[in-house]
Amino acid sequence: MDQEQKMIQNLKEKYSKSLSEWIEIVKAENLEKHGQIVKYLKSEHGFTHGFANLVAHKTLKSDAGSSDATDLISQQYKGKEHFKPLYESLKSEIGKFGSDIExxxxxxxxxxxxKKQFAMLIPATKTRFDVGINLKGVEPQGILEADTKSSGMVSHRVVINHEEQYSRELIDWLKKAYEAAG
Structure with missing residues (x-):
């Protein structure tokens, strides 16, 4: 059983309702954005961030389990197709770290x-690709900046505006985050 299935199973035990019941509660509130749903579940029902995030993704069908992964990737890169080769290159390099990567x-x-999220690949705008990296306790340095945009889902980010910014330094930071997530 994967982590998501365990969380879905534990949801009813921890919060007294099944996933489908929580989805109906959220839909009744007419909340349309992921952040709104997470905030509502945390403030009104005492959810931890992880469970609130799960219910938000399932409600909006915005996770890999609720939609076709290929469709989600296509949506991410719509109008930003020039960043797709960068995504593929990063995916290939990260995949070399180990066979336990999702x-x-x-x-x-x-x-x-x-075992936990260590990076995020984000085609942020038509001119900016962000790589979120989870390295808690590491001071920002070099290309690594403190992250202030992802609501604590990662601790740092690297901004790529053009191909020359894709570097060995970025891969080295990602490798450190991978090792820390083990």
Missing amino acids: FLPKKAYTSVKR
């Missing part, structure tokens, strides 16, 4: 996990 496309980004 690439989980969401609506706006791809989560990269080992």
Whole structure:
């Protein structure tokens, strides 16, 4: 049983209702954005971030399990097709770190996990590709900046505006995050 299935199973035990019941509750509130749903579940029902995030993704059908991964990737890169080769290159390099890596496309980004998420691949705008990296306790340095945009889902990010910014340094930071997620 994977982590998501365990969470779905534990949801009823921890919060007294099944996933389908929580989805109906959220739909009754007419919340349309992921962040709104997470905030509502945390503030009104005492959810932890992980469970709130799960229910939000399932409600909006914005996770890899609710949609076809290929469709999610196509949506992410619509109008940003020039970043797709960068995504493929990053995916290939990250895949070399180990056989325990999962690439989980969401609506706006791809989560990269080992036992826990260690990176996010985000075609942010037509001119900017962000690589979120989870390296808690590491001071920003070089191309690594503190992340202030992803609601704590990663601790750092690297911004890529043009191909020359894709570097060995980025891959080295991703490898450190992978190792820390083991």
